[in-house]
Amino acid sequence: AQSVSQHNHHVILSEAASLELGCNYSYGGTVNLFWYVQYPGQHLQLLLKYFSGDPLVKGIKGFEAEFIKSKFSFNLRKPSVQWSDTAEYFCAENAGGTSYGKLTFGQGTILTVHP
Amino acid sequence: DAGVIQSPRHEVTEMGQEVTLRCKPISGHNSLFWYRQTMMRGLELLIYFNNNVPIDDSGMPEDRFSAKMPNASFSTLKIQPSEPRDSAVYFCASSPTGDLRYEQYFGPGTRLTVT
Numbered sequence: 001a002q003s004v005s006q007h008n009h010h011v012i013l014s015e016a017a018s019l020e021l022g023c024n025y026s027y028g029g030t031v032n033l034f035w036y037v038q039y040p041g042q043h044l045q046l047l048l049k050y051f052s053g054d055p056l057v058k059g060i061k062g063f064e065a066e067f068i069k070s071k072f073s074f075n076l077r078k079p080s081v082q083w084s085d086t087a088e089y090f091c092a093e094n095a096g097g098t099s100y101g102k103l104t105f106g107q108g109t110i111l112t113v114h115p
Numbered sequence: 116d117a118g119v120i121q122s123p124r125h126e127v128t129e130m131g132q133e134v135t136l137r138c139k140p141i142s143g144h145n146s147l148f149w150y151r152q153t154m155m156r157g158l159e160l161l162i163y164f165n166n167n168v169p170i171d172d173s174g175m176p177e178d179r180f181s182a183k184m185p186n187a188s189f190s191t192l193k194i195q196p197s198e199p200r201d202s203a204v205y206f207c208a209s210s211p212t213g214d215l216r217y218e219q220y221f222g223p224g225t226r227l228t229v230t
Contacts, residue, residue, distance in 0.1 A: 032215055043118070044206070044221035051216060090158060094215050102171055103215070105150075105158040 002027045002095040006106035013081055014114050021076040021109050023065075023091030032094040033074040034103065035065055039087045047089070050074065061085070083115045117141075119222035121207050127228045133195040136225045139188055140209030148219060149182055149192050150206040158206070164190065165213040197229045 003026045013019060025031060035047040048059025055067040065076045074091060091106040120139040128134055140147045148163040162172040164184045175182070179198070184190040194201055204226050208219040 034215075043223055044208075046218040049216075102148075102160045102163065102174070103219075104160075107157040 004106035010110045012112045019078040023074045025093045027095035034092040036090040121222040131196045134197045136192040138190045138207030144209035146210040146213040148208040152204040
């Protein structure tokens with residue numbers, strides 16, 4: 001069965017620090033990859049997604065992620081975090097790389113940014 | 116747009132009771148997804164519908180769980196009888212199509228506690 005691993009359960013940073021959240025997936029074939037975010041008291045929403053093409057994907061609010069096939073990774077990055085980035089972040093994959101099908105989510109990483 | 120609407124937001128029930136969770140997708144969206152979030156298993160897809168038809172219910176844990184979508188604007192997830200291990204947050208999401216290139220829009224979730 002496909003699985004997605006997010007190794008950091010809770011990350012604590014100060015404002016302006018750089019962020020990298022790890023995500024590894026297990027499926028060896030073509031995959032579509034996603035990062036979702038849930039801000040406190042709000043709904044899950046899409047940050048960015050990778051389907052094909054440039055492995056460096058830019059999303060909303062200054063976030064980006066890099067797909068590295070050889071490492072089965074899709075890490076999320078932001079050069080300088082803000083207090084408002086405090087949220088829970090979820091990595092997800094769609095194994096098989098088809099446009100349809102279900103998403104498999106990681107366990108989530110809670111990011112706390114101190115002002 | 117009101118977004119995806121779920122009710123109730125919180126449900127506390129006793130073991131053995133029937134529980135019904137409700138979801139109203141965003142108007143015009145053709146796909147609807149039910150997810151369950153627990154500390155142990157993270158966020159997992161239970162079932163999804165396309166044009167009111169169940170497409171993949173492989174994530175439904177057992178026969179105690181059932182889901183229906185009688186029309187394009189309403190879906191239910193029923194647990195009968197409920198057990199303490201069903202305690203979780205249940206999310207409903209909708210999408211313009213089942214195509215994963217489109218964002219899934221999540222509801223606020225229903226927090227279920229079975230005592």
